[in-house]
Amino acid sequence: MSTHAPNEARVIPLRPQTSPPASGAAPRAPQRPAGAPSAPAPREPLWRDLVGGVLRRERLAQERTLKDVAETARISMPYLSELERGRKEASSEVLAAAAKALGLGLGDLLSLAQDELARYAPSRVGQGRVGGGRTSPTARYDGLCLVA
Template sequence: MSDPTTFDPARRKPRPRPLLRTLVGDVLRRTRREQGRTLADVARTARVSMPYLSELERGRKEASSEVLAAVCDALRIELADVLDEVRRGLIDTRATQRAAKAPVIRLDAARRRRAPAHRDGDVQALAA
């Protein structure tokens, strides 16, 4: 399945949007690894199959609310904390997209615009 996109009229190209399942999976995997736990351990505790948990962590599967609650319980984290991390990821993605749109000004062009044309006999002072 392809990622949903939004249309950016200024660029005339579709701009990819992050998927919720990908961001949730990233948070679950990062949390599990920070705890030093194995996929098998968390899957067993959450009562889901190890391949299914792997698919969730990789953002390939959408977790139902029941499965997500079971995985959160197995990781001993609150669902609200997972969603807060996802929110931060969305904010970071949006900031990165805005930064990518910012115009790039070449240094030599900026210097040419700022440097006044001097005439013979003018004295220029340089600040260090």
């Protein structure tokens, strides 16, 4: 049997309560173990996030609604919304239909997404491959290779 009133909500903290600092004392920052990184390194974005962002920006730039673009592309409006938010991994047929509905070719859509990816990717100058898998300090490759 419970000891609290039936209409009273109980709050269960997700983090353990810490004792308040003594009056006049400044609160202390949590201590990290020695050798721990200060902040996690930023991750490269997922391809579906990049493509979805391009689709959304293009649609908004044309001042079109999700419904309009989805009907033109012959895909469902909720599915197009999930593509734009990076929640779904679309097939090449769906991407081509969405791009065409926005007046783009599939290559245009992928090129715009690749440009976005290039902004996040660290510089890879001097890390290109030369025949036989050897690395050449002078080789450079700034493109993105998609293999089907």
